[in-house]
Amino acid sequence: MRIAIAGLGYVGLSLACLLSAHHEVEAVDIDAKRVSKINAGASPIADPQIESYLSQRPKNLRATLDATSAYAHADFVVVATPTNYDDVTHSFDTSSIEEVLRLVSNSGGSPTVIIKSTVPVGYTASISKRFDGLRVLFSPEFLREGHALDDNLHPSRIIVGITGSEDKQVAHKFAQLLDEGSEDSNVPALIMGSTEAEAIKLFANTYLALRVSFFNELDTYAESKSLNTRQIIEGVCLDPRIGSQYNNPSFGYGGYCLPKDSKQLLSNYADVPQNLIRAIVDSNETRKEFIAERVLSRNPKSVGVYRLVMKAGSDNFRQSAMLDVIKLISSRGIEIVIFEPTLSGAEALGHPLVDLAELKERSDVILANRWNNDLSDVADKVYTRDLWQRD
Numbered sequence: 420m421r422i423a424i425a426g427l428g429y430v431g432l433s434l435a436c437l438l439s440a441h442h443e444v445e446a447v448d449i450d451a452k453r454v455s456k457i458n459a460g461a462s463p464i465a466d467p468q469i470e471s472y473l474s475q476r477p478k479n480l481r482a483t484l485d486a487t488s489a490y491a492h493a494d495f496v497v498v499a500t501p502t503n504y505d506d507v508t509h510s511f512d513t514s515s516i517e518e519v520l521r522l523v524s525n526s527g528g529s530p531t532v533i534i535k536s537t538v539p540v541g542y543t544a545s546i547s548k549r550f551d552g553l554r555v556l557f558s559p560e561f562l563r564e565g566h567a568l569d570d571n572l573h574p575s576r577i578i579v580g581i582t583g584s585e586d587k588q589v590a591h592k593f594a595q596l597l598d599e600g601s602e603d604s605n606v607p608a609l610i611m612g613s614t615e616a617e618a619i620k621l622f623a624n625t626y627l628a629l630r631v632s633f634f635n636e637l638d639t640y641a642e643s644k645s646l647n648t649r650q651i652i653e654g655v656c657l658d659p660r661i662g663s664q665y666n667n668p669s670f671g672y673g674g675y676c677l678p679k680d681s682k683q684l685l686s687n688y689a690d691v692p693q694n695l696i697r698a699i700v701d702s703n704e705t706r707k708e709f710i711a712e713r714v715l716s717r718n719p720k721s722v723g724v725y726r727l728v729m730k731a732g733s734d735n736f737r738q739s740a741m742l743d744v745i746k747l748i749s750s751r752g753i754e755i756v757i758f759e760p761t762l763s764g765a766e767a768l769g770h771p772l773v774d775l776a777e778l779k780e781r782s783d784v785i786l787a788n789r790w791n792n793d794l795s796d797v798a799d800k801v802y803t804r805d806l807w808q809r810d
């Protein structure tokens with residue numbers, strides 16, 4: 420089987436590694452540096468299993484800038500390009516997917532296109548009508564950054580969405596490819612309508628955002644009333660219906676997906692009654708404002724930021740809650756200094772980038788979304804809500 424993958428970020432690169440274990444994969448990106456890095460056996464993203472796999476120079480995986488040739492010869496084209504939320508249109512910007520579909524249409528080949536990017540509910544059905552000659556399916560992706568390949572080697576479920584019953588067979592074929600790459604047996608595989616499959620992705624991420632928001636609001640209450648958050652959460656979560664996972668307070672949910680996917684779902688509710696989905700989106704803003712106010716109540720002259728990334732092991736801070744907390748604090752004229760070893764240069768976001776020693780020296784308060792033992796000697800300056808050093 421020949422497979423082309425469009426977009427070599429967390430999703431595309433993870434799938435390129437997974438699928439190239441059994442099939443020939445041509446992996447396309449528009450970023451020349453990314454392409455040459457992958458062909459040199461190095462990973463452009465931090466992910467231990469992807470790094471290890473690429474370092475062996477897998478013979479079935481080749482990265483390329485030549486999209487047309489890759490799409491023309493493929494049986495499947497898997498699309499894993501970005502879908503950022505656009506605050507003006509109140510919807511995802513799906514133009515990168517449409518760019519791929521246009522190239523596939525003009526390539527002269529007849530591959531089945533599988534959209535792995537997260538899209539608005541109803542997108543695949545409507546885009547299939549626009550690109551009439553193409554067969555387009557949607558398969559939601561559930562991986563976590565930093566565990567991208569591992570999550571695909573051990574998938575919680577495989578879902579493929581179709582727009583017509585004639586696509587059932589090819590959907591099963593694609594589900595089999597994902598299953599064949601996984602290291603687990605009996606992975607649940609569901610074939611369904613593409614619109615339901617799209618809804619699953621947005622509802623799943625919005626549920627995760629809800630859970631983070633719930634424990635953050637619990638923590639906001641406990642901190643405001645000088646109560647012990649840890650004791651309350653432990654007692655609440657011992658109920659097996661609630662469970663003790665994914666309950667560690669933070670400055671807010673962040674990362675590339677939860678903020679944008681919950682906003683997209685809210686937008687899909689435009690003509691449907693709801694209260695909860697709006698509350699999940701709003702709750703995150705309230706939480707970040709609360710965190711900023713707690714820091715400001717200590718009357719700092721200078722606030723240090725220990726990492727922009729959301730958690731240990733991450734190499735990017737797209738939509739990190741810390742970014743908004745920084746904006747809120749610096750808008751009050753407080754000096755901000757940032758320690759972020761994944762960045763180089765003198766400044767980040769208009770604030771000085773400093774090393775750890777200078778961070779400790781210059782800051783009256785140090786913000787840490789996640790605790791690190793590097794901060795032990797300045798623990799009295801640190802403001803964190805990280806109770807269990809995880810998630």
Ligand SMILES: NC(=O)c1ccc[n+]([C@@H]2O[C@H](COP(=O)([O-])OP(=O)(O)OC[C@H]3O[C@@H](n4cnc5c(N)ncnc54)[C@H](O)[C@@H]3O)[C@@H](O)[C@H]2O)c1
Nearest residue numbers: 426427428429430448449450499500502515536537560564
């Ligand atoms: N990151 C996650 O944890 C995650 C999880 C599930 C789903 N998703 C979804 O998957 C999609 C991709 O996310 P990501 O985090 O992998 O993105 P990313 O930003 O890490 O990578 C996207 C890649 O696509 C490339 N690209 C952009 N336009 C292109 C084009 N026209 N042709 C070829 N390549 C192009 C970019 O250069 C980049 O390398 C998004 O829709 C996202 O919501 C992401």
